[in-house]
Amino acid sequence: MSILDYFSAILLAGGVFFSFTGAIGLFRFPDFFTRVHAASVTDTIGVILIIAGLLLQTSFDLNIIKLLLILAILLLTSPTASHALAKSARHGGLLTLAESNRSNDR
Template identity: 50%
Template sequence: MIEPLITLISAGMLLTGGAFAVIGGIGVVRFPDIYTRLHAGGVTDTIAPLLIVGGLVLQSGWHQLSFKLLLILLFLLFTTPTASHATARAAMAAGIEPVTRDRRRASGESSSNT
């Protein structure tokens, strides 16, 4: 009786996590500079694995595999924000300026998205 409900919740988590991952990938390709790309990638790289691994844990049940999946999730939750932060600091140290509306107009890009 409860197994179909767990399967439905798991499928919802897996689909939602996959959607977040795709949206984050589109944001990384679409955004103009490293800082906005880091934001798109960093936020979705935290929530997507949480949902995907959560769905996989529900599918696998409470076994040794679930413990391994949770360890992978813990590793991802610590390393992804740290990597994003280190990349942003490296970009700042290299003198990379964020793209602003004034900089777009000065370089001749269209501002149709504003």
């Protein structure tokens, strides 16, 4: 294994770690907004790390451009999707955990 392979393995492992924590958070976090937060971690840092790891695995050819395009599209659309999800939940009147606790205390 060359040194690039080691770097790639570290990046891929990091990506898998963040995707995995995102998945756990999606199940274990207490309310909707924290769950969206956890899921969007998978979309951003997880994707960046995995694609960076894959970039180191390719030789310099068309695949690099394809991977970078995938990265660009995902970085543009996934946070937008998370934003739209959270915003429409807000629009529909969903309160965050802190807010609903406060209104319960009153």
